[in-house]
Amino acid sequence: DAKTTQPNSMESNEEEPVHLPCNHSTISGTDYIHWYRQLPSQGPEYVIHGLTSNVNNRMASLAIAEDRKSSTLILHRATLRDAAVYYCILRDRNDYKLSFGAGTTVTVRA
Amino acid sequence: DAGVTQSPTHLIKTRGQHVTLRCSPISGHKSVSWYQQVLGQGPQFIFQYYEKEERGRGNFPDRFSARQFPNYSSELNVNALLLGDSALYLCASSLAPTFTDTQYFGPGTRLTVL
Numbered sequence: 001d002a003k004t005t006q007p008n009s010m011e012s013n014e015e016e017p018v019h020l021p022c023n024h025s026t027i028s029g030t031d032y033i034h035w036y037r038q039l040p041s042q043g044p045e046y047v048i049h050g051l052t053s054n055v056n057n058r059m060a061s062l063a064i065a066e067d068r069k070s071s072t073l074i075l076h077r078a079t080l081r082d083a084a085v086y087y088c089i090l091r092d093r094n095d096y097k098l099s100f101g102a103g104t105t106v107t108v109r110a
Numbered sequence: 111d112a113g114v115t116q117s118p119t120h121l122i123k124t125r126g127q128h129v130t131l132r133c134s135p136i137s138g139h140k141s142v143s144w145y146q147q148v149l150g151q152g153p154q155f156i157f158q159y160y161e162k163e164e165r166g167r168g169n170f171p172d173r174f175s176a177r178q179f180p181n182y183s184s185e186l187n188v189n190a191l192l193l194g195d196s197a198l199y200l201c202a203s204s205l206a207p208t209f210t211d212t213q214y215f216g217p218g219t220r221l222t223v224l
Binding site: 032041042043044045046049085087091092093094095096097098099100101102103 | 114141143145151152153154155158165166168200202207208209210211212213214215216217218
């Protein structure tokens with residue numbers, strides 16, 4: 001499994017942007033970058049995924065470096081509900097499972 | 111529409127016993143995956159089933175087994191329980207197993223082994 005590296009924790013103030021980095025220096029050309037998050041006492045939920053181009057959806061934006069060795073999940077205006085563990089996951093074309101690491105614990109201050 | 115449902119919510123067993131956990135996928139989803147999440151760690155993949163056949167297995171002992179039924183619901187069985195099996199067991203469903211599919215997770219079953 002391709003590996004990702006994320007900071008253990010990050011803090012943010014409510015209504016401010018949050019930038020969550022993920023390093024994946026061994027990424028292959030066909031690996032997709034997925035982000036899931038897990039709110040307290042819940043199962044993980046899908047956030048966003050991308051291959052090469054930056055992606056936007058109603059939850060977040062995903063900025064992918066030109067060399068694809070790193071990416072950043074952007075929460076544009078953090079709310080208290082965004083406090084969760086965020087997981088950056090690589091999936092190749094033969095990988096139907098999700099390989100979770102330790103993730104980044106995001107704390108949002110009111 | 112109902113999301114992924116799991117039963118029971120909580121379960122307490124003693125070492126050596128057997129446990130069966132159940133999962134109902136989102137309507138229309140034909141793929142079910144099982145994950146184990148030990149406290150303080152990310153979920154670890156156990157099994158994936160699609161159209162009633164095992165499509166993937168994680169690094170878990172043979173005490174763990176699963177199956178998928180014609181209505182696409184699934185069971186996870188664990189025999190000869192060990193203290194280390196205490197964890198949150200998560201079920202996820204998707205339309206079909208692809209490397210870009212979105213997996214929808216249930217709330218999990220909290221298993222405590224005493």
